[in-house]
Amino acid sequence: MRRRSISTATALAVVFSSVALSVVTAGPAAAATIGSPAGIVVHSALKRVFIGDDATGSVIAADYNGNRVDSVRGIHGVFDLALSDDGATLYAAARGSHEIVALDAATLDIKARYPVAASIGPLYLEFTGQKVWFTYEDPSDGYSNLGSIDPAATPADGSETVALRQLPHPSPAISGGARIDSDPSAPGLLALGATDFDDTATDMMAIVDVSGSAPQLTAWHDGGYSLNYVNDIDLVPGAGEVLVDGTERHTYADGKFTAAGAYPAGQRADIAPNGLVAQVSGTNVAVYRPGAKTPVRTYAADTDALAWAPDSSRLFALVSAPGGYVLKTLTDPAKSVPTLTVNAPATATRAKKLTVTGKASATLPLPAGAELQVTRTDMESPGGKALPPVTVKPDGTYSFTDTPPAGGTVTYKVAYAGDTDHTPASATDGVTVSRAATTLTLNKHGNRYNYGTDVSFTAHLGTTYKNRTVEIWANPYGADKPNKLLKTAKTNSSGNISATVDMTRNTVVSAVFKGDAHYKPKTVTSTAYARVKVATAVSKHYKTAKIGSTSYSWFHKNTDPLLTTTMTYYSGRKQRFDLQVYYNGAWRSGGSEYFALGTNGKSAVALEAPGESGVRARMRSVYVKDSSGDNVNSTTYGVWKYLYFSK
Structure with a gap:
């Protein structure tokens, strides 16, 4: 949906004689964080996400990356937010000062204030039918009700423009502030949902047509709702349905509601213009296609409130964080995330054929004939070598054969490039491919020398493939002397390499061949001893x-x-x-x-x-x-x- 506001703040009747507002411009880019969520709406043209923060009495503007760019303070008891149809005005419900504050959406400057003569409220906001609609509570008659503001009316201070008791039902029976929702696909239509806690917990749902001069009741339900509590209600775009608590769907016609199916259990939701349902379920956010039982995608996010971008391209979530909540952007919500497995044998023989198997799975099956890209990385191709692509079978499995030309650790990477319904995915597995053993010797082992004698140690390397380089190290006895590289060089035509050690201490001399694509690494040592003076x-x-x-x-x-x-x-x-x-x-x-x-x-x-x-x-x-x-x-x-x- 284009607009959706959810608040977890408790409605309290707090009277203040005046409220001061101030605009605060954000400094360098920083994540938008808040203490207590109080509404979230998304502005398409400005690419802004507006968030109410009841903990600080603020409205915060963030960009599509979740960075705070602007804010306004002094909206005491901010409870919910709504955008005008043209996007020019942002409305904030300030229950502490009992008013609705109109802000310039581009600058957050104050445009108007609309006092609301309610004991508790205004609470939840929606903009439709060229009016601002809100819910409130009035303990004098024990009920909650519906009110409206006509921004086009004068004077600018809002006097004589606020209309209370707009719910077109003789006995509302709503003791708590009703949730409220609208949708661009049904202009002039409001969905209301609430729970009556006065005697027993019963639920209320209503569809109200506010397109005319006076609100008209389209459908009404009072009591007996299967979940007992109505904590969230959404109009389903173009479907003549509501979604309650992110779970149960109900059609409305002939003045009543009829159960029409359900999504797996959730707490609340927001619905995109294209019908995708983003549901908060425990500490996850699950995205469903309309009427589906399995989510297209699931995000691990302990979320208080959600709002879709108007083009349905991304989700904005207020996610629990130390000290409050942080705004996170959830990208590619309509795309399933494939899972790939790769199973290569643990060991294999160089230059012998091996078989690699695996499986591709996703909440939305990959398209028929989907191809996976295969890359082999080894000592001969450290940057990776592309192998022929492999086609996924109808059951999601695949297999391919390869003859590894190089020994050592060989890694096979299988990747799916993604498509309109799937994100890219990849997985890897490694196989240890055998290598031949070469010979490596080092002389002077066990010899004893007078103090300070210069001794030449010679290593001899046998047959190898390409690498003819040998390192010679000297590690003197005693913790105060580190192991030292004496020489790194290719062996001569006889396969030899020498380095000189000044024998002032007993010394372990090592010759190191690091291996190549056909031959294993090898290290040999020679310990020589030095007398004292x-x-x-x-x-x-x-x-x-x-x-x-x-x-x-x-x-x-x-x-x-x-x-x-x-x-x-x-x-x-x-x-x-x-x-x-x-x-x-x-x-x-x-x-x-x-x-x-x-x-x-x-x-x-x-x-x-x-x-x-x-x-x-x-x-x-x-x-x-x-x-x-x-x-x-x-x-x-x-x-x-x-x-x-x-x-």
């Missing part, structure tokens, strides 16, 4: 002389030797001090002890003098992998230092 200096001796062929540092029997070790430093590292004494013709252990290195890599140990002459001793400094406090180097033994104690 270690040296020991002897001091406090009085001479150096040989005993046999071995050079000794000579000490007086009461002098304590000082032995200073210098070793490659690493945080927390200790050196092991080994001591041996020559006795009965052999070197015998005098004990071992670990001493911490300073940050300069030095450790000085004073050896207590024996106090007697003729004693021979020797010592050495050792780095022991793990036992010295870390594992970043290979176990390294320093040279023995020989000591002799004389008189």
Whole structure:
């Protein structure tokens, strides 16, 4: 429908002596959000959606993308909105100030105010028959009723233009404000619906012809409605029907209503000029073709109010959001959304035929002979290669065969381009296609080297398809040193590639082949080990002389030797001090002890003098992998230092 207004606000009798209105121009584009929905109408020519916000007493203008573009404040108790037939004027029901405010639809400037002498209201609005029609409540007689305003009458302040008690029925029996609806396909016709809560919950529906000088009753129903409550009523374009609560259809003729079918259960609806029904059902919005049992399309949207664009091209929904509601544009409402499945085998052999199957389904079946586009993506065609299209069978299934030329992960994408009744859709599935194994070797595994030696590691790559590139990485021991790419290059004519490592730590060297369309990736490693630098200096001796062929540092029997070790430093590292004494013709252990290195890599140990002459001793400094406090180097033994104690 071209106009539809729904409000969830409760009608309260609040009297204000005056109401100030102000127009607020929106800043940069932002989503139109409101606190409490109070009517929504769509302007075709301006491409504007007008929303009432009872929480702020505002009317907000948004564009077709849902962005707020303008607003006017100060409409106290705004309850509903309506547009004039020519689109020039927007009418807002202000129940708090008991008036209907006429606004320029293009600028939101105030054009006129029409006071309404009702205890509660005005409430719901519609424009038809060149008049503004509204419902209200009057507790003095216990009923709700219908009123009208003739905007063409004078004076501009609205005095003497408001006509109350326009419902042409001797006993309205309506205690709540009636919902109201009109439709361009039936000018001068109003549909009213309400529920009487005074005694028992009974329902009222009416069709009123307001095209003449006085309203005429076309059809009336009071009580016994199967849903018990009338919370929404819509005129069905060109059908002589009403839709109640978005669910039950009733024809009207000969002064009465007759059940004419139903849509699946809903709460409320809005009907497009072309007859499509947008129904709020739980937290979804479902779109039905006239009289259908299955929706054309369903949107997941917890919606308070709906309004169709006048050309039926889209829906505008006030969707629940933190702090209130936000205006969302629901596009392609008349198009079914197909669901595609693709089932490729989990594994397959390269260059061997495989079969892919699937199914296309939709609330509206795809047209006979519908074709699906097929694309294969693999290592040979990373941008995708189009395969012959496949035709959907009458039951929605399809299948095709393919011979994958490349191994690895092969992805098949099946897509439907869409048509006048369906949106585009696509789905994918992948298959792991086998690849041959190549050989890759890396030398120097297990070798040990002195600290700082430059070592060349060579990788050899066997047969491949197209890719001859190998990466060589070096990952030194220790969390403080990252894995480092040393070289990326194609192998030489012999299949070799080399890179040099400065062996200051134990290092895991890796050669990486990333594979190609015919051969699998492969990685090999080689762990090489680096010794530490270690040296020991002897001091406090009085001479150096040989005993046999071995050079000794000579000490007086009461002098304590000082032995200073210098070793490659690493945080927390200790050196092991080994001591041996020559006795009965052999070197015998005098004990071992670990001493911490300073940050300069030095450790000085004073050896207590024996106090007697003729004693021979020797010592050495050792780095022991793990036992010295870390594992970043290979176990390294320093040279023995020989000591002799004389008189």
